[in-house]
Amino acid sequence: MLQHFDPNKDYGTPASLSEKLVTLEIDGVEVTVPEGTSVMRAAAMYDINIPKLCATDSLEAFGSCRICAVQIEGRRGTPASCTTPVDAGMKVTTQNDKLAKLRRNIMELYISDHPLDCLTCPANGDCELQDMAGAVGLREVRYGFEGNNHLNAEKDQSNPYFTFDASKCIVCSRCVRACSEVQGTFALTIDGRGFDSKVAAGQNEPFLDSECVSCGACVQACPTATLMENSVIDMGTPEHSVTTTCAYCGVGCSFKAEMKGDKLVRMVPAKEGDANHGHSCVKGRFAFGYATHKDRIKAPMIRDSIDQPWQEVSWEEAIGFAAKRLKDIQAQYGRESIGGITSSRCTNEETYLVQKLIRAAFGNNNTDTCARVCHSPTGYGLKQTLGESAGTQTFDSVMHSDCILVIGANPTDAHPVFGSLMRRRLREGASLIVTDPREIDLLNTPHLGDATHLPLRPGTNVAMVNALAHVVVTEGYEDKEFIASRCDTKAYAKWREFIIDERHAPEAVEAITGVSAEKVREAARKFATAKNASIYYGLGVTEHSQGSTTVMGIANLALATGNIGREGVGVNPLRGQNNVQGSCDMGSFPHELPGYQHVADSVARARFEKAWGVELDDEPGLRIPNMFDAALAGEFRAMYVQGEDIAQSDPNTQHVEAALSALDCLIVQDIFLNETAKYAHVLLPGSTFLEKNGTFTNAERRINRVRKVMAPVAGKEDWEVTVDLANALGYPMSYSHPSEIMDEIASLTPSFANVSYERLEEHGSLQWPCNDAFPMGSPIMHTESFPIGDEGKAKFAVTEFVPTTERANSRFPLLLTTGRILSQYNVGAQTRRTDNQAWHDEDILELHPHDAEERGIKTGDWLGISSRAGQTVLRAKVSERMQPGVVYTTFHHPGSGANVITTNNSDWATNCPEYKVTAVQVEKVSQPSEWQKNFQDNHERQYEFLRGSASANSAVK
């Protein structure tokens, strides 16, 4: 009988995907395994454990250590079991005197050049070399330790998170192979030959200076203490672990939080995690120190005005203060004078409760979420065309893609674990098309084959996507059968007539996009003729004045070529924050109840009214920018913001600051005094993902458990605070555990109907829709029909190109586009409080050498960047990744003021800000901008208010 897969066990080599089974005999035991399985894995599946050192099941077999040698009846010698595939009828012996002697001899050689400091070694008790020495019965080293050796090799401690101790290296190449096969960076190599062979980073550089991206794959793969987490060196090995979900990007990696008591020692990527399969990035793997950072807010605080010091109070007093202010404001200014913002960093259950609080206790629909400023066009565009506001695939689906089209996304920086998977597929031969103003790192994938870069001008996505679709239709690449059977014929006919017009031809739009027509035609042909073609896109699509139109254009392209509804294809939005999909699913938008049910839908609304015991407003509420406008008009007076930093992340900072300053009551619930909290009257301590139970939903609609590993620093999980606030407002909420909240969500949200904590425990994770129609969830959506209209047919949408009004001119001749970097996350509140600062401790402005030369700018110069909205100052980096006329920066550091210069232009359908196009001028300057000087003054004043509160409290105590 086949054994169940145990994720905690290392089977030595990867699983074979063959469906054909082979039966053989190992040590007299009959075993049946998929064809292509190695002898080592076949044995391990039946708990026959062959010693190994260079083998691990996350890497292809290598066969270098030879300690896994076996004997096979009828074959000569002692083949390595890791590199020998099973054969039907094979008879394998894994243990006899000859093999034992061989293994002892090999181990003896290894140990003759290895420090015998096991008792003081950080890997003591967690070392495969130690285990194997025991397993083979090594009792002596006859060679002595006097000869040439590596015992005095220097340690490389340049990386802040791990140490490379070359004296302990057995040159098994597991780290090198992990860097190549799993991460796809190829930063490590074996330098030298024979006895001089050694692991080297880059061109024999310190790890920190090399191309190493600190993903941790090498540390994970190392069988000794050669590559070891510094936290383990400092604290010792962990004693228990809890599986949970990462709180960084939308990939949603599963991790084992390995603990020592209530102290987190390390985060180890979980092999059983369906989103990451045991891989990680520098953020999820190492950047968890913010959870215990000294800046954490540890007690509730209140103040009457933002010019006053904070007063530390009890939870009861803070909640009572907040509730009274909210009630007083509503009594004076009306029901719609208050609202709130849910958090895409909090759990589904917490997000659900905040929007419920707003709709049921505040009595209005003034709820919104950070998706407003990132993927709201995805919600709109995919709902209009495919019927569901979500991506269609699993991440694993990319391994079946033959052509991958990436539009406005930078997966190796922003979704690194998925970026590695995509790179693996590219190394296997899939072709790549990148539509992006910048040359993103994906285009520099080692061993990349066929790749096309369409370096379009910012703001011209719709023209480009239309041109690609024009070629598909006019050159006869349409999938007519798919269109006839799966798409609405009337909408298709209308779109077809639109798209064949010559104004969409690549030659006609060349002057708009700046990309040669022939290149566009080639790309379109490549996409259309691939057996499986997939589209991945990010904020470079959505954060435009035509973000929604581009999303619909992308859906059109996938539909026209029949690339929807099976493995290897689809439309895949790469969602930014860990739970941005979930926060949208949970009804955070002002026009939609949970499950994307419109507030005007009387049937849906009635279900919620019955369950929540209140009458609900049938009109959409205010979006975030509307809240700001209404605040400045004096009509919106109070706001509850959970886990978002709108003062840093939203565009046109000075406008946002003015709006926040105008509020009578701003309640911020966060783990730090973030930029928004500097304008708050009530500061409620938030809890990190390590301090609470719940679920996150990642970019592939995967609902994954978040499990508490330590107590919340201020005593309450975030959902408990919302419950308290609701009760203080007179709207009763009573839950004893987030599982009860999920049960309520499932009862009211058709796509979540079969989701429960019990089923999540049973299956590990579930991808919605998960209901009676899809009881096991839906890894791939739209396989049979689309949830749109009565007939379930997808709808092509007409996608007219309308140029943005934000254009370069003689005063602002350059176009600024903003983005993200690998080591920092979003507003940086978490990652700036970790050693990730080693890679990126300030935002810089990248510009093309041509633009730099024209202005006499060199790398490192201070530059004033001016737009119609404002001015800020950043340091320059001259870079050929930019095209002439385009400059780029990130917004991870608040003092940079990147959003002081972005404007309030926004997507026509959703008001998603146009972060990606701002006309600017750049010039050398010698001092910070006025805004930056004011920012620094306010920053120091607000931190003084915070310190005053803490010292006053300790004086009282």
Next chain:
Amino acid sequence: MFHTEEESIVTMINHIAQNNVSAGTESDVADMVESHITKFWSRRMKKILAEQLATGTEEFEPAAKVAAQRISDKLAAKA
């Protein structure tokens, strides 16, 4: 590109009309615009839109103006 809130509302409805200009006739475009605003705009935004239409000073796209009038009429009927 910078507007008062009132000007922004007019810019936004015009923007919706421009992005749906290929929906068909002016009436078809107006249908799209009206449907979009009904579905996504808050009560407050609709009210400002109606007020701006009433001033007669703002420049509306033709289809946007038809849609704005319909929204305004609906608000008046509800009041």
